[in-house]
Amino acid sequence: MMQTEKRWDSLSKPPKSLGKLEELIIQLAGIQENPLPEIGKKLVLCYAGDHGVVKEGVSPSKQIVTAEMVKNFANGGAAISVLAKQNGAALTVINTGMANPIDHPKVLQMSIAPGTGNMAEGPAMTRDQAKRAVELGFQLTKRHIKEGVSLIATGEMGVGNTTSASAIYACMTGLKPEEITGTGAGLLPEKVPHKAQIIQRALKINHPDPKDPLSVLVAVGGFELAAMLGTMIAGAVYRCPIVVDGFISGAAAVLAMTFHREIRNYLIFSHSSGEKGFQEVCRKFSIDPLVDLKMQLGEGTGSVLIIPLIENSLACYHQMATFEEAGVTEVVQ
């Protein structure tokens, strides 16, 4: 990382003037243990799962929409399908626990259960299910890294999963549910207080321990979030950068960084979120996403959009002339 920083300073531009682009390559050098890092194969892992809590009216969409959108992902019609293709990333869609599984050659079937339990009535999942979901993401990610993938963008689909993410944030940050609960994918503002009350109830009856990420998944998690946690752990173990998307993917990241604080060095936070309370979460966990394009879509769209930024940074790092090569006078003060 120090060698990489030194090379940046030798290139024909004011020192540090490429800002976060320079930091990205320094991070990548650390991840790859290589002062001249490269990115080859890119992959989006898009985890789908359903949430029992939708019975409580926390989402404007019916649960069938998870299945409909997963089909749309696989058929190439969704935003994430288009953006993955546009940025040269392969897209893998994984059923981690859909209530209405769809049979499609492009959807990996790794379902833990047909949706989580209703967190407002009891735990979302058993401890064994949580472990299996994390393991699923870990093994899948490990396999892809071993096969040569060098950048993994995370994405998800699951009607009701902003409720799960908000509950995770509330537990992990100590924010009150009403401080970290928003409209998600189109909930009417007048229904947000009800959503926050459901989260309040779920945290009360399932009493997760913020120091034990697995207990948080058991209490209020989703299978797709657990699998994503597995991906982030594998990224750190097998030295591959994992791109964090927005609000949902960020909840998995908060669990991952609590599980082991070194994992944050392998995460690239891509897009901010306008969802209520997210700025406060960022402050508490020192998260500083690269961009904020006022997107609120999920699916992994934010993670994939920053791939060109990484590739542009790499291009500058590898192709720019040094002061010496260019014959440009360096400022010495």
Add this chain to the structure above:
Amino acid sequence: MMQTEKRWDSLSKPPKSLGKLEELIIQLAGIQENPLPEIGKKLVLCYAGDHGVVKEGVSPSKQIVTAEMVKNFANGGAAISVLAKQNGAALTVINTGMANPIDHPKVLQMSIAPGTGNMAEGPAMTRDQAKRAVELGFQLTKRHIKEGVSLIATGEMGVGNTTSASAIYACMTGLKPEEITGTGAGLLPEKVPHKAQIIQRALKINHPDPKDPLSVLVAVGGFELAAMLGTMIAGAVYRCPIVVDGFISGAAAVLAMTFHREIRNYLIFSHSSGEKGFQEVCRKFSIDPLVDLKMQLGEGTGSVLIIPLIENSLACYHQMATFEEAGVTEVVQ
């Protein structure tokens, strides 16, 4: 633009959830008068010019660096050279008034004079020179648009041009020089008050009229900034989006929007700037740049970096399935 917004809402995602990506395409539809806009040939116009005010010690770089960097641009070793190539944009470097012109087949020679006058002693240029520099940018841009360029990113090189830009902002916003004067490309912080005093003196002795952009160029401008103003005017006249870079390019944009307020509809503000006072300028002129990657380089690097965002937006807009095509249930509330 209304048709474009309607199409966005028909695509299989929560309405408006692609945020600024949706707004970009709506803007583009308006510029091209086409509900299905496209971007074809992309061009970076990189204007170089020198500034007499460097005699006052406002920059840590010697004036020869303008020439050295222009050569670096043309030889492909600078950040803008690499980024233009990486994003499929042609790069044209134009000598609008270098003190040390370099003879290079890739540098267009359109010099108005070998650098501006020292604004601390008198006007930076004559009114005739200002007009000719604006005209130069206008005609060059017109020609490129007529030849099929559909996106123009602006960039610049000129030792001392943050002094000119700060002076323009001070004049156009009423901010005091010390409120809008920063370190530029590496000036030591303790020398910034002197730079602000020079700007103060220049504004006092040359008394530009903020309602008359040409008078501002005459007083404290640069030839590269004048040419860039010409580019922005031509973009509006010939309906081509012009991407504004950061601090320097933003000063030309402020002049352009004052020259005619409709010009702003043809401008895409790419990158914010950490230069002192820029946030206040953005507030006063309702400028909301797409990204802030903490870059402070200029050259057009910010403008070129957002090309992938535009292309990703276009890909979504043209390739995503509608709710109907995808068979996804729309939320109706």
